Amino acid sequence: MAGRRDGPLMKDKDKDKVRSRIVFAIVVGVTLGCVFAFLYPHGLFSADSPIQNRRFGKSDLKVGSSCESSERISMLKSDITSLSEKNAELNKQLKDLREKLRLAEQGKDQAQKQFMVLGEKYKAGPFGTVKGLRTNPTVVPDESVNPRLAKILEEIAIQKEVIVALANSNVQSMLEVWFTSIKKVGIPNYLVVALDDRIENLCKSNGVPVYKRDPDQGIDSIAKTGGNHAVSGLKFRILREFLQLGYSVLLSDVDIVYLQNPFDYLSRDSDVESMSDGHNNMTAYGYNDVFDEPAMGWARYAHTMRIWVYNSGFFYIRPTLASIELLDRVAGRLSREPKSWDQAVFNEELFFPSHPGYDGLHAAKRTLDIYQFMNSKVLFKTVRKDERLKKLKPVIVHVNYHPDKLLRMKAVVEFYVNGKQDALEPFPEGSEW
Numbered sequence: 446m447a448g449r450r451d452g453p454l455m456k457d458k459d460k461d462k463v464r465s466r467i468v469f470a471i472v473v474g475v476t477l478g479c480v481f482a483f484l485y486p487h488g489l490f491s492a493d494s495p496i497q498n499r500r501f502g503k504s505d506l507k508v509g510s511s512c513e514s515s516e517r518i519s520m521l522k523s524d525i526t527s528l529s530e531k532n533a534e535l536n537k538q539l540k541d542l543r544e545k546l547r548l549a550e551q552g553k554d555q556a557q558k559q560f561m562v563l564g565e566k567y568k569a570g571p572f573g574t575v576k577g578l579r580t581n582p583t584v585v586p587d588e589s590v591n592p593r594l595a596k597i598l599e600e601i602a603i604q605k606e607v608i609v610a611l612a613n614s615n616v617q618s619m620l621e622v623w624f625t626s627i628k629k630v631g632i633p634n635y636l637v638v639a640l641d642d643r644i645e646n647l648c649k650s651n652g653v654p655v656y657k658r659d660p661d662q663g664i665d666s667i668a669k670t671g672g673n674h675a676v677s678g679l680k681f682r683i684l685r686e687f688l689q690l691g692y693s694v695l696l697s698d699v700d701i702v703y704l705q706n707p708f709d710y711l712s713r714d715s716d717v718e719s720m721s722d723g724h725n726n727m728t729a730y731g732y733n734d735v736f737d738e739p740a741m742g743w744a745r746y747a748h749t750m751r752i753w754v755y756n757s758g759f760f761y762i763r764p765t766l767a768s769i770e771l772l773d774r775v776a777g778r779l780s781r782e783p784k785s786w787d788q789a790v791f792n793e794e795l796f797f798p799s800h801p802g803y804d805g806l807h808a809a810k811r812t813l814d815i816y817q818f819m820n821s822k823v824l825f826k827t828v829r830k831d832e833r834l835k836k837l838k839p840v841i842v843h844v845n846y847h848p849d850k851l852l853r854m855k856a857v858v859e860f861y862v863n864g865k866q867d868a869l870e871p872f873p874e875g876s877e878w
Contacts, residue, residue: 578809579714579715579809580714580715580716580763580765580809581716581765581766581767581768581807581808581809582765583691583763583764583765584688584689584691584764584765584766584769585691586689586690586691586764587689587690587691588690590686590689590690591686591689591690593659594656594686594687594690595690597636597654597656598636598687598690598692601633601634601635601636601654602634602692603633603634603708605691605692605693606634606692606693606694606695606708607634607635607636607687607692607693607694607695608627608632608634608635608636608694608695608697608707609635609636609637609638609680609684609687609694609695609696609697610623610635610636610637610638610696610697610698610699611637611638611640611679611680611683612637612638612639612640612644612699613639613640613641613644614641614643614644616699616700617643617644617647618851619699619700619850619851619854620637620644620647620699621647621651622702622851622854622855622858623697623699623700623701623702623703624637624648624651624653626702626703626704626858626862627703629703629862630703630704630705630706631706632703632706632707632708634708635654636654636655636656637653637654637655637656638655638656638657638658638683639655639656639657640657640658640679642657645657658683678776678779678787680696681772681775681776681779681787681791682772682776684696684762684772685769685772685773685776687764688762688763688764688765688768688769688772689764689769690764691764692764693713693761693762693763693764694761694762695707695708695711695759695760695761696758696759696760696761696762697758697759698758698759698843698845700758700843700844700845700850700854701758701759701841701842701843701844702841702842702844702854702857702858702861703840703841704838704839704840704841704842704861704862705838705839705840705841706840707761707818707840707841709840710813710814710817710818710840711761712811713761713763714809714811715763715808715809715810715811716762716763716765716767716768716771716808716809716810717755717760717761717762717763717768717771717795717808717809717810717811718760718761718810718811718812718813719755719756719757719759719760719761719810719811719812719813720755720756720759720760720812720813720815720818720820720841720843721752721753721754721755721756721812721813721815721818721820722753722754722755722756722820722822722845722846723752723753723812723815724753724815724820724822724823724826724827725815725823725827726815728751728752728753729752729753729812729815730752730812731750731751731752732750732751732752733748733749733750734748734749734750734751735747735748735749736748736749752796752812754788754789754792755788755791755792755795755810755812756788756820756843756845757787757788757791757792758788758843758845759818759841759843765808767806767807767808767809768808770806770808771791771794771795771806771808774794774806775787775790775791775794778790778794794806795808795810816828816834816837816839817839817840817841818839818840818841818843819839819840819841819842819843820842820843820845820846821842821843821844821845821846821847821853822846822874824839824842824857824869825846825847825853825869825872825873825874826874829869829870838861839861842857842861844857846875846876847872847875847876848876849872849876852872853872856868856869856871856872857869
């Protein structure tokens with residue numbers, strides 16, 4: 446009896462369990478459906494699916510490869526082949542560009558490029574009538590380089606030309622003789638670049654045009670305390686701004702006496718016109734120097750060309766690319782070779798030709814007349830002893846060969862300005878030390 450009553454109850458319990466499991470499965474299914482619908486709105490295996498877009502590892506490729514059709518594989522192989530061909534073509538183009546860059550760096554075809562910049566081509570004229578270009582075109586002025594300096598130069602320069610001298614307190618006495626002689630001649634277009642406050646105040650108190658640069662630690666440390674050669678080396682960096690502004694500069698050391706206006710005696714047909722350290726026509730303008738080597742027998746005589754150096758303390762420089770390149774080359778070498786002499790570097794960059802491993806400067810140059818732009822060796826060794834030459838009045842006298850500069854500068858003023866005929870006699874040809 447009892448067994449019969451328990452049978453229906455057990456069956457009811459089993460049915461309840463089955464119903465519960467079905468309900469649970471439905472809930473889970475619906476929940477998973479909602480989750481996948483949220484995460485993969487475009488379908489689990491669509492092209493936009495994160496699974497399709499993620500990177501596959503080796504194991505993924507093995508699994509996925511079985512799902513890929515042969516057509517898809519063929520398309521991928523075709524794409525790979527096409528990309529490989531394009532990559533090879535790009536590598537070829539890159540190689541060609543590198544070769545062109547290498548040739549450009551070696552200076553190939555520079556003459557043709559420069560000619561294209563200068564203007565159209567011309568046919569050569571009859572024999573003896575052809576003249577090449579003596580200089581390079583001037584640069585386009587850029588006032589943004591130094592607006593303050595541009596304003597000063599606009600007021601004092603004449604025909605975009607100006608005399609410029611650098612000075613610190615170490616050369617104050619010579620500077621006074623320098624600007625006094627300029628005033629005496631009546632030259633208005635000159636400017637002193639003051640390297641310290643004392644020189645700036647001196648110039649202002651004497652009505653001398655002056656310009657003091659903005660602070661520059663790299664320059665100021667030398668400018669304020671440096672000696673004659675150290676200060677001289679700074680000019681190549683400072684002059685660059687003048688040229689960039691479009692002005693031609695007659696660079697002048699302060700150990701110079703002006704007797705005439707130098708702008709009346711310039712040719713202006715070259716990038717650089719400089720006075721010479723030569724003391725006669727041969728040494729100043731060049732000569733054939735024969736080197737004798739007896740051991741060579743028949744070929745014992747070797748011909749060489751010699752010229753005495755340009756003086757880096759007095760030269761006229763036009764605002765051309767070649768001129769600016771010269772300043773950059775000299776300033777760069779002086780910064781890398783602190784023991785080098787600025788005048789030696791100046792001449793090496795001007796005269797050394799291009800050769801393997803070195804590209805020479807393509808700048809036109811002219812040597813100024815040594816009796817008009819006179820160095821102190823010419824004056825004290827030759828001119829003062831020659832009655833005919835003593836009657837000539839030079840444009841400037843540069844006391845570059847003698848250490849007693851101030852005394853000789855004053856003697857030059859006495860001789861040429863005040864007419865004291867024996868003013869030069871007390872001095873020896875050379876120096877006593």
